Amino acid sequence: MNPAIANLRFISQTGQEIETLIPGLALLRIGVFKDYPYLYEGDLAYEQNYLKIYSSCSQAFVFSVFDGDRMVGATTAIPLAQETAEVQKPFVDAGYEVSRIFYFGESLLLPQYRGLGIGHRFFDEREAHAASFGSYTHTSFCSVDRGPSHPAKPADYRPNNVFWLKRQYTEMPHLQCTMSWLDIGEKQATEKQMIFWIRGL
């Protein structure tokens, strides 16, 4: 085992147990999502409120990574039926049975912990959690579409698409929604186009 990984602790939590993770999760989201393609100007109060969606759902799942007492990574999942109307809508419109889909939220790792296989573990753990109920047929997540030539795109930017294809997810251009947030350096929140990816369980 990679010595860097051997020193980390991995914790799975569901439903109400997730409440204690919220402050760490909020900080991690703000820290990781400030980078392209998210460019998210985080708001701690908003984050703490938003993340209650997980602690208030008994089937919600958070798999987190700790280095000592510090949360350095985490990934989330929740039944699509418990997600917001804007996330459910494209599936409803396309004729999917929402109650059969488990939705994956964020995957977050501080940069120094990337490239060690933890991203694969994030998928393994969430897919196993979704399968454990025996009632879900698909897992899905969405990705922000910043277009081919956004000015903030770093020259060495490595998209996650290759990774997601390797995990047998298919990009579904007809399944899209918009989400609104404040980009770093902007004064007003703007809508972003989100594209869903899906895989059979």
Ligand SMILES: CC(C)(COP(=O)(O)OP(=O)(O)OC[C@H]1O[C@@H](n2cnc3c(N)ncnc32)[C@H](O)[C@@H]1OP(=O)(O)O)[C@@H](O)C(=O)NCCC(=O)NCCS
């Ligand atoms: C997405 C993320 C969680 C992946 O975590 P990770 O632990 O680095 O991923 P892994 O080490 O398991 O690698 C997964 C795949 O990514 C690719 N990859 C990882 N590091 C890479 C690198 N330095 N160069 C090229 N490809 C790389 C590989 O395809 C790898 O698969 P392989 O090992 O089968 O070849 C992490 O990169 C991250 O936090 N990114 C920022 C936030 C984000 O974009 N989240 C996803 C959407 S919410």
